Amino acid sequence: MVMSSCLPVWPHDLLWGLSVADVPADAPAWVTGVVGAGQPVVVRRAQVAEGLVAVGVRGHSRDQRYATAMRVADITRRVRPEELIEAVDNQTADWPALRALRQMRPVMDALGLPWGVAGSVGFELACGAAVLHQDSDLDLILRTPAFFSREQAAALVDALEAAVCRIDLQLQTPAGAVALREWAGPARQVLLKADDAARLVVNPWLPEDCAA
Known part of the structure; x- marks a missing residue:
């Protein structure tokens, strides 16, 4: 920040x-x-x-x-990404990524955590530039200041699979960002993207817990 x-x-x-x-x-x-x-x-x-x-x-x-x-x-x-969620209600375009955002809003809201729209969908919602197309993905962020378990991550991945297009979600931890799908997977170490560098960690909420 x-x-x-x-x-x-x-x-x-x-x-x-x-x-x-x-x-x-x-x-x-x-x-x-x-x-x-x-x-x-x-x-x-x-x-x-x-x-x-x-x-x-x-x-x-x-x-x-x-x-x-x-x-x-x-x-x-x-x-901010959080400010763009409701902007989809004013969109007349019907790209799959916009339909997916409308479809997944209840799922994301039910988490009780701040979340928002990033990537090309966020860009178009924010400034009106026509950047979306039929194959555009939906990029979301979820702010997770406290530990978000791998079991929670796996459940969220399963819920997002019901969307009409691919959704890529990043967990925003105090130390950086980690891909939801990676954190939900079996690998012991995951890639944490921090301001200074990207590095492998065991726990993205404990940045000092890096891989050897």
Whole structure:
């Protein structure tokens, strides 16, 4: 998390305020086009200097992803994944990923934990950019400040399998993020994505418990 005097910023948040003038000179031309169009950038996990936040610019295709940083002081608007859940009610498009979000809302709400929409679905819901297609997945996050057992994870995987498209869900622990499917699986060690690095751990809620 990055904290300014009044604005907490977390991975997967969408931010507005990056200017074309602050795009690195060696960035691909499409990056300048996206930023110039006023589209948001997404907060990513990386360590940057104080006063900056690591962000990613997304283009029109899956291979168009560009990592950079922006000044926290330049942020003019922030939308969190949790804020996008109800936005699907205003959508007239009927892509499978949007249908899956509507379908799985009761399942996610029943967990009693904060959750939200990330990835291409979150991006389209937040800014209206037409990025979804027939084969788009649904990316969700679930905030799990306390231990979420492997048995709970397996039950949630089973519930999400009923969706009309593939759902990829990340558990957001205080130490970083871990894929729900991986935590629900049989492997003793799972990959924890933290701000400083990705590493294998036995318990994603105990980051010091790393694999040897």
